[in-house]
């Protein structure tokens with residue numbers, strides 16, 4: 001076969017590089033005995049550090065880990081991982097102690113029944129998420145989504161993970177090089193060499209010479225060495241919509257070794273951003289993401305340290321030493337150009353409000369593994385599809401994150417009022433909000449089967465933030481009304497039952513460390 005794709009070169013060894021290598025290598029086993037040998041190389045700079053944050057994943061990570069052949073027990077032990085069941089938002093609505101949740105489980109019977117209009121008509125209704133899923137009942141007591149007898153990657157309620165990003169990249173490196181046949185080259189790429197037709201022919205490194213390939217995957221982080229610097233694919237800023245451009249990241253110890261581990265990411269809104277708080281087995285990871293146009297670094301640091309002091313005490317403040325990370329929110333105009341595709345920070349980044357970065361890496365590497373063009377001749381077709389799909393994903397991410405801001409009633413700073421200015425709201429989102437004033441979002445609002453955020457997620461944010469869809473007559477047949485009332489009752493009963501049955505996160509994670517889960 002002419003122009004066969006037989007060598008893939010990944011540049012960059014952060015979460016993006018190693019996860020991509022693992023997903024592709026697991027699908028296309030590197031086997032020198034094969035009549036069509038296939039080679040996967042990963043070049044990683046020994047000098048440029050990885051970003052080293054990125055601690056929240058989606059439930060999709062369970063499928064990805066299984067796909068690459070990692071055991072969940074090993075993953076939990078080696079990545080200091082814990083279970084994430086969603087996000088708990090504080091002070092987003094009024095700044096006055098208000099709270100709501102975005103759990104990973106969709107409302108009961110979501111496929112057939114839209115409970116939102118019925119919930120809107122309930123007198124003295126509990127919070128939307130509490131009324132429609134039992135999952136949120138586990139948040140308050142820091143309970144786990146499964147039991148020690150639940151097999152690996154299976155669940156009682158849906159979950160993703162919190163993890164130590166540095167340890168995760170290290171585990172993936174070991175797995176890729178020892179189990180999946182990926183070749184690891186420690187060197188700095190100093191030059192990109194073009195072929196006559198404009199494709200990348202090879203990259204020049206400082207200690208391993210020139211390395212040629214058929215497909216190059218740019219995982220070089222925000223530098224975007226191949227797609228950005230070499231191909232000069234323009235960057236599309238999203239800062240008009242999402243103002244945050246700076247993060248201060250810190251690690252915080254537990255006050256005692258038995259302190260409960262949260263079941264969800266805590267997100268506490270501030271005057272010009274928000275603070276994340278993630279519980280791992282051995283420490284918490286916390287940080288302040290903010291808009292540098294709306295608050296000084298000193299003030300942002302003071303808000304983060306005040307939070308750490310309140311939640312972990314004076315010693316934690318003394319040792320916090322936050323690390324500053326600046327970024328431009330946005331993404332490249334296209335992600336796959338000629339024989340080069342960018343994955344991870346090199347393709348784009350916006351604030352981690354819904355932890356959407358690692359899931360994009362999973363989706364990108366999954367699509368490449370599934371649709372790997374056999375020859376160069378068909379690569380441009382796959383690239384066009386890829387660009388359409390990921391362009392759509394980025395638009396949805398920007399829109400969905402913005403939804404969290406536009407519904408706020410906070411007016412204690414310019415940040416919040418600027419966030420509601422019509423000019424800062426994507427047009428599509430404004431249109432949807434107008435529709436949802438008289439009709440709850442549900443399946444007809446999904447644009448494609450592979451939308452990143454299901455319409456259930458829109459419901460959780462809308463109604464959690466106090467949005468009201470005008471109640472309408474949901475009457476229908478008497479037996480339907482009885483069935484709906486029964487669904488709410490059953491959900492409440494299931495919540496109470498789970499609260500009794502599920503172990504605490506810390507208890508389960510300690511047991512997993514000691515005994516492991518049942519292997520599938």
Ligand SMILES: Cc1cc2nc3c(=O)[nH]c(=O)nc-3n(C[C@H](O)[C@H](O)[C@H](O)COP(=O)(O)OP(=O)(O)OC[C@H]3O[C@@H](n4cnc5c(N)ncnc54)[C@H](O)[C@@H]3O)c2cc1C
Nearest residue numbers: 012013014016045050051054056189221344345352357358
């Ligand atoms: C504050 C913050 C919080 C975040 N939180 C989350 C979260 O909760 N959930 C989530 O999903 N994501 C989160 N992210 C995003 C997540 O961290 C990244 O998407 C993920 O780690 C992937 O990074 P990367 O591999 O693309 O880049 P990096 O980690 O920066 O890796 C870049 C790699 O390229 C290599 N490199 C660079 N130049 C060269 C060269 N010339 N030659 C060879 N190699 C080179 C480097 O050595 C490194 O190995 C967060 C990001 C930030 C900034």
